[in-house]
Amino acid sequence: MDADKPHESVADRPLFQTVLQPHRSLGRGGFVLLMVVVGCASALVTLPFFLLGAWPILGFMGLDVLGVYIAFRRSYAAARAREEVVVTPIELVVRKISHYGQRSEWHFNPLWVRLQKTEHREFGLLALALVERGRSLPVGGFLGPRERERFAADFSAALAAARRGPAFI
Numbered sequence: 001m002d003a004d005k006p007h008e009s010v011a012d013r014p015l016f017q018t019v020l021q022p023h024r025s026l027g028r029g030g031f032v033l034l035m036v037v038v039g040c041a042s043a044l045v046t047l048p049f050f051l052l053g054a055w056p057i058l059g060f061m062g063l064d065v066l067g068v069y070i071a072f073r074r075s076y077a078a079a080r081a082r083e084e085v086v087v088t089p090i091e092l093v094v095r096k097i098s099h100y101g102q103r104s105e106w107h108f109n110p111l112w113v114r115l116q117k118t119e120h121r122e123f124g125l126l127a128l129a130l131v132e133r134g135r136s137l138p139v140g141g142f143l144g145p146r147e148r149e150r151f152a153a154d155f156s157a158a159l160a161a162a163r164r165g166p167a168f169i
Contacts, residue, residue: 016087016158020151022079022142031072038068083139087158089165094130094137108132110162115155125149 026034042061049057077099084095092108108130116136118127124145130137140148 012088012090014086014088015161016085016155018085018151018154020083020085020140020143022081023144023147024076024079026072031076034072035065035069039065081142085139085155087155087162089162092130092159092162094139106130106137110159113159115152115159117152125152128152 046061081099086093092110094106096104113132116129125148
């Protein structure tokens, strides 16, 4: 046992721990390539008009490229949001960190909480919420249906393990 680590009991060990983050399919390299393609396409469309003397088109086409850039930068900023979920035999903790860095934290008793699922026959699992004594907390709102299903299965297994109690092995 390490002297610098506090003693951790079996009841404090996580049964389930995950960080949920929004997915962005376009990486940094793809973003740069997209901006180069959009910039070049804009330049190719703008050049004939500029040569004909319609120079104000430069500003309008430049605003289009700037608009695409700003939209993607805001999307990447929003991707910094995350949700941390930790289940121990005695506590369930959910931390939501916004893309601004603002933190909110909720504590639940894993014996009393249940996972509420909103499903659609055609589209799959649409929403998840933790429900305890009349209060509800949505989780994984930015996940796709498959990721939500995977999270729901793993989380439900952890809740079942917490209800069985800590294993003293």
